[in-house]
Amino acid sequence: TLKAVIFDLDGVITDTAEYHYLAWKAIAEELGIPFTREFNENLKGVSRMDSLKLLLSQAETPIAYSDAELDQLADRKNKLYVELIEKITPADLLPGVTDFVKEIRSSGVKTGIASASKNAPTVIHRLGIEDQFDVIVDVNTLKNNKPDPEIFLTAAAALGADPADCIGVEDAVSGVDAIKAAGMFAVAIGNAAHFPHADVVLDSTSQLNFGVLKAKFEGQ
Ligand code: BG6
Ligand code: MG
Numbered sequence: 001t002l003k004a005v006i007f008d009l010d011g012v013i014t015d016t017a018e019y020h021y022l023a024w025k026a027i028a029e030e031l032g033i034p035f036t037r038e039f040n041e042n043l044k045g046v047s048r049m050d051s052l053k054l055l056l057s058q059a060e061t062p063i064a065y066s067d068a069e070l071d072q073l074a075d076r077k078n079k080l081y082v083e084l085i086e087k088i089t090p091a092d093l094l095p096g097v098t099d100f101v102k103e104i105r106s107s108g109v110k111t112g113i114a115s116a117s118k119n120a121p122t123v124i125h126r127l128g129i130e131d132q133f134d135v136i137v138d139v140n141t142l143k144n145n146k147p148d149p150e151i152f153l154t155a156a157a158a159l160g161a162d163p164a165d166c167i168g169v170e171d172a173v174s175g176v177d178a179i180k181a182a183g184m185f186a187v188a189i190g191n192a193a194h195f196p197h198a199d200v201v202l203d204s205t206s207q208l209n210f211g212v213l214k215a216k217f218e219g220q
Helices: 016-031 048-056 069-083 096-107 120-127 150-159 174-182 212-219
Strands: 004-007 111-115 166-170 185-189 200-202
Touching: 004 150, 016 048, 048 069, 048 096, 096 111, 096 212, 111 150, 150 166, 150 174, 166 174, 174 185, 185 212, 200 212
Parallel strands: 004 111, 004 166, 166 185, 185 200
Antiparallel strands: none
């Protein structure tokens, strides 16, 4: 039986995936590294430093950066990102999300956030939705990044739910892989071609319907 729905944040609850993309694109342009939306799919759900390393691997002539230089580049990306999220208000919740979360909670099912972002608490605060989630995993306490299941397993444990009784919602390939590795039912938001491992793929959050997903979860 369904006990909990665990959400990714960036690109699922609000469109911060676009802000991460814009901030990385600015860094890539500075460095003269080609950067496309298609390549950006690989960065979704990936930690700040790992994203930087993936981006740098796209350089035509790879440069060896020192750890200090890598830290500076990652900090610069984060400053650009933090500027972008300063403007977030509750109006930036993606379509359908508020009603979906309300339906889950009114059915007695728990809700959690499993975001790889160190900025997640700020974004959640600006959206005004702290009280809608029973747990927000602190990414600073984790050892492994998505696609490792640790973040989803940590959320489930905090909610007192068996992973088999959880649905995970993600917009990242690495995130869907993390949900499946955790033994959960995976709902992906985005282009179905990107998500061969998801149990359900929706084009957009406006298609999130608790009754429909619960029936699919129960029929799996
Ligand atoms: C994930 C995003 O939620 O958080 C990634 O999908 C991002 O794009 C990662 O790199 C880490 O975010 P931050 O805010 O800690 O740099
Ligand atoms: Mg995401």
